[in-house]
């Protein structure tokens with residue numbers, strides 16, 4: 486039997502990436518900055534504003550985490566402030582809050598998209614405000630590519646005057662009511678880490694609403710250097726800019742983004758068909774037609790009372806034995822040792838999904854023979 490590893494999500498080059506890198510070498514643009522950086526920013530901007538009325542500006546950075554850090558700085562988050570953050574997410578959504586000495590307040594998921602629960606969000610806001618806390622931002626995540634409840638979260642954010650940082654690291658290519666994810670936040674971020682829907686091997690972007698915020702972000706990302714012939718600094722800066730080499734990979738990847746979205750969505754459809762007649766496994770689909778997910782990862786929930794006793798862990802172990810990578814959903818931040826003392830508001834939905842949810846191999850580069858192996862393994866496991 487073919488036991489090559491089947492990965493959860495692996496890089497998928499389009500072909501043109503090397504041409505952009507070769508150009509950079511030919512012109513000796515190896516330093517951060519250069520034509521690929523500007524070109525990559527323009528490519529992302531053109532992609533994001535198609536179908537939108539709003540203006541966006543794009544700053545290419547060294548990671549999605551750096552973009553979140555800068556977003557919080559631009560929102561004035563300081564020591565002693567609080568930032569509301571979806572609990573079920575990757576730690577990178579929450580870590581930058583602590584870089585600034587602020588406190589994360591974690592919020593449960595709702596059951597439809599598994600993202601920020603609007604009800605618990607409002608409960609938390611009222612409670613924190615009644616304790617006199619300064620709430621500086623809401624970090625909402627489109628987990629696994631599925632848009633969060635954008636309208637509901639926006640209404641609450643506006644009601645209490647708290648800006649939204651949209652963590653779109655997993656959702657480039659997803660839309661809500663036809664509008665691109667990455668354009669809904671007061672600030673939004675993208676990630677081009679190796680396992681995301683497109684990659685620059687490592688990289689990210691901050692999406693701002695105007696050119697002044699973009700300029701300020703780039704100023705901070707390039708060591709906050711004042712305009713002077715010598716090196717002069719009036720503020721603390723960071724080294725967060727994307728390199729011209731990485732941006733070259735990004736330019737090639739943007740050319741195939743729509744194909745990658747289609748590839749991931751095809752994998753999702755494969756799983757929908759596979760599980761259609763299997764009791765006890767729910768595939769997470771778009772809750773209404775307003776939602777369009779890039780299905781970066783397809784996720785399922787296993788109910789062992791209905792599968793005849795096969796649990797999520799049983800299924801994960803079956804796959805592991807066949808060298809097929811699957812992973813539990815993100816462990817909620819309020820359950821993480823490092824955040825165990827931080828405030829949390831919820832009813833246990835994220836906890837339940839952490840226990841029974843599974844991410845399935847979803848790469849756009851999986852072959853028919855991989856799908857057959859995945860299907861066989863799943864069917865064998867659930868028939869036991």
Ligand SMILES: *Cc1c(COP(=O)(O)O)cnc(C)c1O
Nearest residue numbers: 548549550575577578654676678
């Ligand atoms: C990947 C990811 C990030 C961080 O992006 P990096 O580019 O790896 O720093 C942030 N939030 C979420 C939800 C992510 O999946």
